[in-house]
Amino acid sequence: MLLTDLSVATMSGDAPYGLIADAAIAVDDGAIVWVGPADTVPAEHRALEQIALGGRLVTPGLIDCHTHLVFGGDRAGEFEMRLNGASYDEVARAGGGIVSTVRDTRAASEDDLVASALPRLDALLAEGVTTVEIKSGYGLDRETEARMLRAARRLGEARAVDVVTTYLGAHALPPEYAGQADAYLADVVLPALPDMAGLADHVDAFCEGIAFSPAELEPGFAEARRLGFGLKIHAEQLSNLGGAQMAARHGALSADHLEYATDDDARAMAASGTTAVILPGAFYTIHETQAPPIQAFRDHGVPMAVATDCNPGSSPMTSILLAMNMVCTLFRMTPEEALAGATRNAARALGLGDRGVIAPGMRADLAVWKIEKPAELSYRMGFNPLHQRWVQGVLQNGVLQ
Numbered sequence: 159m160l161l162t163d164l165s166v167a168t169m170s171g172d173a174p175y176g177l178i179a180d181a182a183i184a185v186d187d188g189a190i191v192w193v194g195p196a197d198t199v200p201a202e203h204r205a206l207e208q209i210a211l212g213g214r215l216v217t218p219g220l221i222d223c224h225t226h227l228v229f230g231g232d233r234a235g236e237f238e239m240r241l242n243g244a245s246y247d248e249v250a251r252a253g254g255g256i257v258s259t260v261r262d263t264r265a266a267s268e269d270d271l272v273a274s275a276l277p278r279l280d281a282l283l284a285e286g287v288t289t290v291e292i293k294s295g296y297g298l299d300r301e302t303e304a305r306m307l308r309a310a311r312r313l314g315e316a317r318a319v320d321v322v323t324t325y326l327g328a329h330a331l332p333p334e335y336a337g338q339a340d341a342y343l344a345d346v347v348l349p350a351l352p353d354m355a356g357l358a359d360h361v362d363a364f365c366e367g368i369a370f371s372p373a374e375l376e377p378g379f380a381e382a383r384r385l386g387f388g389l390k391i392h393a394e395q396l397s398n399l400g401g402a403q404m405a406a407r408h409g410a411l412s413a414d415h416l417e418y419a420t421d422d423d424a425r426a427m428a429a430s431g432t433t434a435v436i437l438p439g440a441f442y443t444i445h446e447t448q449a450p451p452i453q454a455f456r457d458h459g460v461p462m463a464v465a466t467d468c469n470p471g472s473s474p475m476t477s478i479l480l481a482m483n484m485v486c487t488l489f490r491m492t493p494e495e496a497l498a499g500a501t502r503n504a505a506r507a508l509g510l511g512d513r514g515v516i517a518p519g520m521r522a523d524l525a526v527w528k529i530e531k532p533a534e535l536s537y538r539m540g541f542n543p544l545h546q547r548w549v550q551g552v553l554q555n556g557v558l559q
Contacts, residue, residue, distance in 0.1 A: 159551070160184050160203055161524075163210040167217045167532045168193060168516040169502045175494055175532045176515070183216065185522045188550035193516050211526055214545055217497065217535075218514050219288025219523030221504035222478050224414050224435050224465035226326075227292045227313070228275045228306045231262025233470045256296070256330050259470050263296040263306065271309035272316065278468060279313055281476035283554075286525030286544045290319055291465075291508055293362055295326030298342075300350045303327055307357035318549045320523075322508050324390060325351070325358035328370055328378060339374050351381055360388040360411065360508075365401030372404045379408050388509045394418040395440070406430040412463065412507040416450045417441065424454040433507040435463045436491070436499065438484035439473030449489050462491070463507040464499030482536045493533035522551035 161183040168176035184192040184203040192203055236244075236254035249255055263271070275292075282290060292310035297303040307323050314321030327347040335342035351361070361382035363375045369392075383389060388411045393401025395415035405413040406426035413419075413427060414435035427434060434455050441449070455462050466481050467473040475481065482496040491499070505514030513521045526546035527535065534543065547554045 223504035226469035230266035295329035298332035328363035
């Protein structure tokens, strides 16, 4: 088919947004075979079935490259407790915090996890998401972590979306291993890595004072790398422990959060090709005041991705468009950087070289918007201008039932 009567933000080339004002896109067998000005369509594509898009803007399908979409229960109660003055310790003593999510997730069946995650996934799809990464990390035992990853895979079967899965066993210490980080990593996380090979595409870890140090995580990173997993890390969110530097040493796909990253961290990530994933939802929710070093990432040429970090505690957000607005308003990223962060650079953060830009040979994952300017995607709050979502060249009318 030949999509016509459109403008396109290809997110490639020299023009801002890679924008072509009066364009056409040729699609065959789920892939883009040509894109360019409407008056230069090659002869071999002119006879294709033509679908006019009414002058609307087309972008690559959006990619949410960091989510914790699968979990049991919720933490609205502790949200209310905190707003009424309860401290973190008081919430924890009342059974709140990550321990409550672990408890609820362990108690949930695989079907329960799928059913509870579907509305969150549908909210993302309604905003043009065509690829989503989903982490485990709320089981903290081999059985529940595997159950979470199976549930994540099933979400990709229930909906027209590509799901990328990540094993996050090193997310926190479960209650039964309180104060025993080395034992937990040795007894649970490391032995589970071979079992996760068929369930997870990547391996992640939380490198922070309230979680694990680089020294504690080093053996697991080395083993995951040996087994062929892509590597990701939650790093420098609350302090600087050296997680970004460890990610760079191992050639990790991404380091995520990064509020306390330094210029040296940015330089190391640039050298290793590690993408910086910017997560404004957690920054906003926990009232953080130190913003990630956006200018350092620019200066050193570190690609910046943008994601929701959807999770039950620190970022209960299911809007990629809001995340794009927030990185602009909170961190002074530009609208073009925000859109690149949810397309081209998000694909890079997941190691996916076949999407994120509109160019020949790429998957025909497209979002069609009822707007004129790409900046409108980051400019508005609480407004969704999506008109159509295409996944591998197939038009999706809402969600699949």
